[in-house]
Amino acid sequence: MRTDEELFELYRGGSRDAFEILFSRYHRKVIHFAYRMTGEQARAEEAAQETFLRVARAAGTWQPTARFSTWLYTIARRTTLNYIRDEKDGGEKVSILPGEEDKDGQPAPQLPGPKALNPEEMAWSAEVRERFAAALQRLPETYRAAFVLNRGEGLSYEEVASVLGITVQAVKSRIFRAREMLMESLAEILP
Amino acid sequence: MKCLDWKEKISGYIDGEISPAEVREVEGHLEACESCRALERRMRAVGGGVASIETSVSTDFREKLFARLEAEELLPRRRSLFVFSLRWAALPLAAAAAFGLFLLVSPEKGRDAILPQGGLPRVAQQSPPSSASGIERPVATAAAVLSPEEREIVAHLEVLEDPAALEDQGDADTIEIFGTARGRRG
Incomplete structure (x- = not known):
């Protein structure tokens, strides 16, 4: 099986098949990443489309020494950042505070927490997932990106550092802070 | 700690x-x-x-993206199977067309080309049309000069077409050739 880097080299040489294989490997990941970052499906798909277009447009600038996946996520993160900024210009961001209220001013409902023996493989109900997604959106973008790339996309701290252009120590700190904020926000539904 | x-x-x-x-x-x-x-x-x-936070992917996501990529010429277009087949069939098609043209322009050569090796028996080629008997024969196509032997055969065609006359002459080869004609007539 060809590596991502070999495939992208073939695409740069004019192979449509190589691009299609890369697309099949990554399009879901990019869409999920964009969804976790934006919290909205339509926006996530737009951002994912834009990401692949930018990847194709920038193919000439890619250095074969760089990992394709890291480069792809760098573009995906910058693209979603633009979408988030666009949204921010027209909307409002709510910070995570203990005992917070919903956007409509009503107290947050008490939801049944996830139940499973392994906390990482919990069966999250649709309601809890929604609640979690909303809490994730309220994290500062820099924390959210680090946490999503690591826990959602499976990138190592080093890879996250490369995507975000920060040090590994900064990644470690951001992921820890993201965890703390989410635990505060979701205290009533966590085990 | x-x-x-x-x-x-x-x-x-x-x-x-x-x-x-x-x-x-x-x-x-x-x-x-x-x-x-x-x-x-x-x-x-x-x-x-x-x-656990995932979303579904729209069914037209790929189609939309690839259309945009093709519009910007960032992705080579896939050739359709029809075009691909046509490309590979071009040489045999051209050869067939040339052969057909050859047959149209040069009917004599064309006919020769589809006849058995050696062509039809000369007798059959040069026999005159028989309006009376109604026997279908290959049409003589050229006014070739007949050899004395051939002239003799042509002169006796009516006799040859009559089975009774053939028996009298005892020409085994000729009997065999026109035996078919006799059968058809019957």
């Missing part, structure tokens, strides 16, 4: 991003500290929560 100081290390431990020596330290502490074990469970849960 207070529990508060273990928090960041536990976070790194969950992500598999601390050294083996630190792993031993963290595991030793977790074994002894109930509150840090609860913290670890919650930390793992929020990590699992991120992974």
Whole structure:
């Protein structure tokens, strides 16, 4: 099986098949990443489309020494950042505070927490997932990106550092802070 | 070391991003500290929560993207199977067309080309049309000069077409040739 880097080299040489294989490997990941970052499906798909277009447009600038996946996520993160900024210009961001209220001013409902023996493989109900997604959106973008790339996309701290252009120590700190904020926000539904 | 100081290390431990020596330290502490074990469970849960957030992909996502890529000429267009087949069939088609043209322009040569090797028997080629008998014969196509032997055959055609006359002459070869004609007539 060809590596991502070999495939992208073939695409740069004019192979449509190589691009299609890369697309099949990554399009879901990019869409999920964009969804976790934006919290909205339509926006996530737009951002994912834009990401692949930018990847194709920038193919000439890619250095074969760089990992394709890291480069792809760098573009995906910058693209979603633009979408988030666009949204921010027209909307409002709510910070995570203990005992917070919903956007409509009503107290947050008490939801049944996830139940499973392994906390990482919990069966999250649709309601809890929604609640979690909303809490994730309220994290500062820099924390959210680090946490999503690591826990959602499976990138190592080093890879996250490369995507975000920060040090590994900064990644470690951001992921820890993201965890703390989410635990505060979701205290009533966590085990 | 207070529990508060273990928090960041536990976070790194969950992500598999601390050294083996630190792993031993963290595991030793977790074994002894109930509150840090609860913290670890919650930390793992929020990590699992991120992974659980997924969305569906629109059925036309790929189609839309590839159309945009092709419009910007960022992706080579896929040739249709029809065009592909036509390309490979072009040479045989051209050869067939040339052959057909050859047959149209040069009917004599064309006919020769589809006849058995050696062509029809000369007798059959040069026999005149028989309006009386109604026997279908190959049309003579050229006014070739007949050899004396051929002239003799033509002169006796009527006789040859009459089976009774053939019997009288005892020409075995000729009988065989026109035997078919006799059959058809019957």
